[in-house]
Amino acid sequence: MTKPQIRPVSGAQYSRILGVGGYRPVRVIPNSEVLEWIDSSDEWIRTRSGIAERRWAGPEESVAEMSVQAAGKAIAQAGISAEQIGGVIVSTVSHFKQTPAIATEISERLGCGNAPAFDISAACAGFGYGLGLADGMIRGGNAEYVLVIGVERLSDLTDQSDRSTAFIFGDGAGAAIVGPSDTPGIGKLIWGSDGSQADLITQTQAWDTAFAKSDAINGAGEETKWPALKMDGQPVFRWAVWEMAKVAQQALDAAGITADQLGAFIPHQANMRITDAMIKALKLPESVPVARDIAETGNTSAASIPLAMERMLESGEAHSGDLALIIGFGAGLVYAAAVVTLP
Ligand SMILES: CC(C)(COP(=O)(O)OP(=O)(O)OC[C@H]1O[C@@H](n2cnc3c(N)ncnc32)[C@H](O)[C@@H]1OP(=O)(O)O)[C@@H](O)C(=O)NCCC(=O)NCCS
Numbered sequence: 001m002t003k004p005q006i007r008p009v010s011g012a013q014y015s016r017i018l019g020v021g022g023y024r025p026v027r028v029i030p031n032s033e034v035l036e037w038i039d040s041s042d043e044w045i046r047t048r049s050g051i052a053e054r055r056w057a058g059p060e061e062s063v064a065e066m067s068v069q070a071a072g073k074a075i076a077q078a079g080i081s082a083e084q085i086g087g088v089i090v091s092t093v094s095h096f097k098q099t100p101a102i103a104t105e106i107s108e109r110l111g112c113g114n115a116p117a118f119d120i121s122a123a124c125a126g127f128g129y130g131l132g133l134a135d136g137m138i139r140g141g142n143a144e145y146v147l148v149i150g151v152e153r154l155s156d157l158t159d160q161s162d163r164s165t166a167f168i169f170g171d172g173a174g175a176a177i178v179g180p181s182d183t184p185g186i187g188k189l190i191w192g193s194d195g196s197q198a199d200l201i202t203q204t205q206a207w208d209t210a211f212a213k214s215d216a217i218n219g220a221g222e223e224t225k226w227p228a229l230k231m232d233g234q235p236v237f238r239w240a241v242w243e244m245a246k247v248a249q250q251a252l253d254a255a256g257i258t259a260d261q262l263g264a265f266i267p268h269q270a271n272m273r274i275t276d277a278m279i280k281a282l283k284l285p286e287s288v289p290v291a292r293d294i295a296e297t298g299n300t301s302a303a304s305i306p307l308a309m310e311r312m313l314e315s316g317e318a319h320s321g322d323l324a325l326i327i328g329f330g331a332g333l334v335y336a337a338a339v340v341t342l343p
Contacts, residue, residue, distance in 0.1 A: 011141030015134065016185020017343045018080070018145075019177040021073025022310040023066040024297065025057040034167045037160040045167045050272020054170030054298025056155040063095040066173035067106045067151045070306070074147070075110070077343060078177035082110045085177070086143030088117035089133055091126025091302040093331070094153045095119070106149065116143075123201070124268045125191065125328040126150050126302030127174065128336025132189040134178035145179040150302030157203070159228035168271075169229065170298030174306025176343070187255030187339035190247050194333045200236050201331035203227045229331075240274045240329055245281030247337045248327045252282075255323075255339035262288045263322020264312055264342065268329055269294035269304040278327075289317040301330060309342065318342055 030053045031042040045051055057066065067090060075082055088110075090103040103117035122129040127150040134146035154169035178186070205227050248267070252259060259282050267275050272294055279290060291308035300307060305326050312318035320342055327337035 009141035011139045012144070012180030013139070014181040014184045015138040015178050016181035016341050017131075017176045018179045019074040019076065019078030019343050020306050020310050020313065021070045021075075021077060021175050022303070022307040023069035023173040024307070025055040025061045025066070025171050027056050027058055029054050029056050031167065038163045038166045040163060040167065048273070049168060050275075050292070050294050051167060051298050052295050055172060057153050057171040061171070063092055063102055063151050063153055064105050064109065066171070067102070067149045067175065068109050070151070070173035070175040071106065071110055071147055071149060074175040074177045078145070078179065080145055080177060080179070082112050085110070085112040085115050085145050085147050087134065087137050087146035088112055088115050088149070089120060089130040089146065090118075090149045090151060091120045091122055091130050092151045093121055093123050093301060094157055096156070110147075112147070122302070122334050122336070123332055124270065124299075124301045124304065124330025125332070125334040125336040127305045128189065128191060128326060128328045128338060129334075131176070131178065131186060131338065131340070132191060132336065135186045135189070138178060138180055145177055147175060147177055149173060149175045150304070150306055152301045152303050154229065154299070154301060157227070157229045159204070159225075159230075162228065162230065164233055165229055165231055168299050170300045172297060172300045172303045172307055174303040174310065176306055185341040187251060187257070189336055189338045190250045190254060191336035192334070197235070197239065197333045199232070200239075200333065201229065201231045204230050237271065237274060239333065240270060241277040241281070244327060244329050244335060245278045247335050248278060248282055248325060251327065251337035251339055252325060257323060257339050259284045259288065261323060262325055264289050264291065264318035264324040266291040266305055266308050266312065266324050266326045268327060269297060269308055270299050270330065304328070313342060
């Protein structure tokens with residue numbers, strides 16, 4: 001007797017980003033305000049990182065609220081209704097309630113019905129990781145439209161007395177609707193991780209350690225500090241410049257695209273000097289517009305690529321249908337790069 005066979009599943013042949021949207025918190029923190037916390041200068045921050053100001057979220061601008069705002073714009077641009085969304089992926093490292101996933105609340109607030117909804121933790125590569133998952137879900141026949149959100153409140157994880165990080169991080173949300181396409185709209189994802197370098201960007205201490213210490217306060221009077229992000233800037237910088245330029249080139253090669261065919265280069269907004277070094281390594285022609293959103297937004301980790309993408313499209317620097325090279329990289333260490341068609 002032949003064994004029963006599962007009916008094959010088939011999805012769309014290709015997928016693409018159909019809409020993108022961002023949310024930037026109202027409160028602007030200029031470098032002058034950062035100088036009230038650390039010994040530095042506006043000139044040092046601008047020349048070493050490219051950052052002039054960043055946005056920090058207020059109490060009402062929660063991870064869920066910023067996500068809903070960004071997603072609403074992406075859904076509108078995609079021209080679909082929230083009920084059509086068959087998957088909600090939220091990438092964040094700064095949502096402090098681990099369960100249930102914040103994606104379920106966001107899905108409910110948007111009206112995505114019973115769409116599967118889950119969180120991922122992939123730091124600054126989170127948007128690329130989410131895009132890869134969405135592409136697989138759509139082409140694998142498990143969803144027609146997927147909402148991918150990158151959202152952070154990194155101000156909650158910033159030690160304002162730490163000179164090496166206090167000026168870097170910002171808050172915000174970026175969202176994209178990924179859906180079926182007649183032509184390839186998301187090239188092969190070049191993604192990976194290197195856990196041997198996990199200590200380079202990490203939390204100062206785990207939450208359970210912090211809580212154990214706070215318990216100890218009662219008995220031993222030990223002082224505990226709210227965990228924050230700490231970073232060994234120089235090795236991260238070197239890794240980003242040398243290794244990530246190779247990953248970006250692999251994404252171009254895998255997509256069969258040359259740098260001069262790009263309509264935009266949208267790297268993770270980690271540091272303007274990293275972006276400039278990558279431009280050199282990739283021999284990117286001057287005619288290709290480059291995302292420089294970091295100047296006004298700081299480093300918003302998972303939100304940085306969709307926020308930068310939205311800004312380039314809105315300002316007219318990049319155009320719908322153009323090819324963009326995106327690359328995210330950060331704590332893990334993790335990375336993800338691909339060539340995508342802009343919505
Ligand atoms: C953080 C970063 C901007 C620091 O720049 P840097 O050039 O590496 O700075 P260094 O830590 O080597 O310090 C250089 C000098 O500036 C000083 N300095 C450090 N922080 C400073 C600050 N906030 N303001 C002014 N001076 C500062 C140091 O004391 C040092 O002085 P010295 O030469 O007299 O000893 C840079 O390392 C970086 O961007 N790294 C990658 C970060 C990143 O991309 N992270 C996100 C990945 S997701």
